[in-house]
Amino acid sequence: MAKGAEAFRSIGEVAGMIGVAPHVLRYWETQFSALKPMKRPDGRRYYRPADVDLAAGICVLLRDEGLTIRGAVRQIAVDRGQAVRARGVALLERRLQPAGAETRPDRTPTWLARLTALADHLQRMSPADARWPAAQPTAFRLARAMLRLS
Incomplete structure (x- = not known):
């Protein structure tokens, strides 16, 4: 039990x-x-x-x-x-969570919302605003890839 x-x-x-x-x-x-x-x-x-x-x-x-x-x-x-x-x-x-069980919409992890906000921010950010301009495209690709997985 x-x-x-x-x-x-x-x-x-x-x-x-x-x-x-x-x-x-x-x-x-x-x-x-x-x-x-x-x-x-x-x-x-x-x-x-x-x-x-x-x-x-x-x-x-x-x-x-x-x-x-x-x-x-x-x-x-x-x-x-x-x-x-x-x-x-x-x-x-x-x-x-049982293997293969679908995630309920009301239990979507908060990281999805955070990644969406990050992707939006990176899209609006100009290269001059970035602390590390070379890292911006990598962070943007990572955020978008994570969003596609969800």
Whole structure:
């Protein structure tokens, strides 16, 4: 029987959900003060849904976006981790979505909107406005290619 969305999760379950080893989660607890699972008297950790979302968001920051731990700590401090939790929710939705399932329009990732805005901005930008003029065509092609994939 599957657990509900609001159920507490063990460290092994959370590690499996986000794709890291349990020892990585224990290390993150020492580095990120916002990540505080409940601990039973026997030492077992239980992650609340908000903790699971934050751990997944930390995974996105460190692995997908390439931030350092210090950079991720700063990112969490900006809004007490709300944006990081949102990234974590998106990661969990992608990981837990059945293979071959179609994405519902109301769950379209925010990166699609960001890429559209980037492509529009790059299209309006003149070469004199760009910091690195040589990178502009590459960024524009990348943004357009990503939009075609969605």
